[in-house]
Amino acid sequence: MSATTPQASPDSKPSIFEERDSVIVRFAGDSGDGMQLVGGQFTNTSAIFGNDVSTFPDFPAEIRAPAGTPAGVSGFQIHFSSHDIKTPGDDLDALVAMNPAALRQNLRSLRKGGILIVNSDSFGKNDLRKANYEVSPLDNDSLNEYKLVKVPMTTLNRDAVGQSGLSTRAADRCRNFFALGILYWLYDRSLDPTIQWIDDKFAKIADVAEANKRALKSGYYYGETAELLQSRYRIKPATDITPGVYRQIMGNQAVAYGLVTAAKLAGKDVFYASYPITPASDILHELAKLKNFGVRTFQAEDEIAAVGAAVGAAFGGAVAVTGTSGPGIALKSEAIGLAVMTELPLLIINVQRGGPSTGLPTKTEQADLLQVMFGRNGESPVPIVAAAYPSDCFTMIQESLRIAIEYMTPVIFLSDAYIANGAEPWRVPDFNTLPKIAVNHPKDAASDGTGGDGFMPYRRNDKLARPWAIPGTAGFEHRIGGLEKENVTGNVSYDPVNHERMVQTRQAKVDGIANSIPEQVVEGPQSGDILLVSWGGTYGAVSTACAEARAKGLSVAHAHLRYLNPFPKNLGDVLKRFKKVLVPELNLGQLWLLLRGKYLVDAKKYNKVQGMPFLVTELVAEIEKLAKE
């Protein structure tokens, strides 16, 4: 290896460093350019360094859209900071554009005066034409408002990697690491974590490992030697973060870890049945790796079979889970209704994406709330829980299982593409300190008096939950099904009065869950002018916007809901303590409709349906507007 580590480079010229509190960068290139990979590396390196980080991967639904076209652009945004942050940020401080299409698609996000690093080798006639540029934006004054840095990355990278014996094509595949090297130089990051990763990942293909390392280091040294920019930036480790051991985690990964954890806390194994669907498939992938935790994964023939198998497994006594996105929920509705009628504990995970129909498979949206709330035939109440940020998935999926088992009910867990794919630091918990989930299968007819002929599958406890007697247990043989049940006995019943009673009972059971969940917490003043009410993946943006509005002297509070059915018991009171209520959502007003319907509150709504998360600035502007009304 010809290069040495950057810190020890004898040629190092003293750099001018400027301190920054936080920085937002984005890698953008073709979907085959490896932008997601280097984005992940930059995130990891920054997190290990001690910054708080928040990421936003944004990629097309097509695996390989026509190369070089705007449709195929893939981006990865990282916000890293010396203080606690909750969003991947609004405007970019730096943008890396690997081709003209990436520039066209992403330039609008770069703040004026921001750093724009382009691969000038990929601005040839053809590249420009594919991105609908008539003349190269690098040759006119259209980019004058930015600090434009033209780097012939393809050439430089080939020179650097050339000696490793790879073909030109293979060498070009390392360009993403060259770009990463430049950003590591610019933000004074260590190369070590990425070098370690390359060594591990390509342990068996030494020439590829070598080439990627050369590309990375060459990018770094090129920044240094060519003095690409007059100053570099340093972002100190965050200091306002709870002490502990941290790692990086993404939402879907947190769901998988949370499921395995929840099952162990219940003394059971996970049965996960799923059909591949973006953006939920990574949960299946992650769980399929964890078989030594007793996890049984089942890739079913379709969405209906997946939920069906989970219902069967729930009857059989497993921690039964199915995961999907909105289109899959549509297909699973009937079987969820069966789990409502048979009162079996079942987790249904919906990682929401843009809809309706196939919609925007890789983009985020929170427009499935009313679908999961009401999208079944008959009076079919199902508890709904929503995670607020990636690592919150770990906690809330455990909470979902607790509710499912304690109340013998299917539970819907809502995530979305934004938190599923977004990464953030996660304070690693100690399994031994997590709360156990109590499970009680009737086993012994003599001791609990419910067995034999006396066993009543629909006799309820004080929470209105019925017993979870599982096949294989002698003396508790019983039949369940989708036909209406007679109260207590569980026999089929068409009696009108019984039907109404059972409908009311199922509703009362779900309503009663409010007694077992925390009261709604309000961030900011506990009463005052404006309350923002949000749910799901918008937590970071709304929370940050409220804090900024308060910093501007406004009386703004924030209530973020993790429980959407039932709502926390005190929510009605919370709403009444504020003069105005604003409900920002990435839909046309679904929580807004529920709140108005349930609490008769004249809430205002603020909505965005672009497949993109809220920007903090647009929320602050909306709060200021409402404050003036």
Added chain:
Amino acid sequence: MSTNGSLNVLTAKDFANDLDVRWCPGCGDYSILAQMKKVLPEIGISKEKIVFVSGIGCSSRFPYYLSTYGFHTIHGRAPAIATGLKLANPDLSVWVITGDGDGLSIGGNHLMHAIRRNVNLNIILFNNRIYGLTKGQYSPTSRVGHKTKSTPYGSLDRPISPLTLAVAAEATFVARTADRNVDHMQQVLKRAAMHKGVSFVEVYQDCVVFNKGAFDYSVDKGVRDETTVHLEHGKPLIFGAKRDKGIRLRGHEPEVVNLSEVKEDDLLFHDEKCPDTVLAHILSRMSQPGLPEPMGVLRDIEEPAYEEQVIGQVNDTIARYGAGDLNKLYMSADTWTVK
């Protein structure tokens, strides 16, 4: 109450419960229920380990009339639900009760996939060639030209053969029996129960209200010897009241031959253990008019059961990597400490 200890004294009565059976008087389902109650005490599995899972339709009310565990699910999905149950608890003996509409129409996909995975389920398909519970529409097994409420001018749909579908999905056990052929049905059900892996049994079942007599041609004592052929492993296909006719293969086509003209050795010999599906496929296509319809076991081969493999993979992984440690899993990435 039945327990393991009293297994040997169980009788059909032990599998009855006190609910009124609500099929139409004379329905073929009664016979299937009766034979099932006779067979269950004889398969060596204690009652609490037996689960009946059904979909929707007349046949799917079956679990309510037994005293085992039962799950009356939703239309067409019983094979998927049973698969999940079996994966959660492989020790159970899981029976799927379905019909020609439930199993072949709305649930065709699940049936096919449960079969091709070789989940250790006993799938019993009651074929009455009609939709009974919805009061008389044609089904995927109704004959062309069949006049029903939804086909007043005759059905145009080409019917599917349940056996052909099962063979195409490479079911490891495929059989056919008929509601009125009680001894035969008991034998077939028993063999289905004993088979490891998926067992698929088609039962010709008379719907006395909407398709009465649909199977008279194959079950009436006066004609059935001429219209059906009983399959016996290793034996030639011979039928007829006087056992004077046989089946011979002409190329890929079965044909009826007269034993006075053809030697037994030249007949088609049944081989239910044949790993290839060609023979079973040919048998599954034999139908009236023209050819006798096969009764009995078309195919019975050994392949690993799906749920055993799923559990096996879990156990292998534990043996290889050790039982998972959650605290280690949480730390299975680059970590840093904030002080």
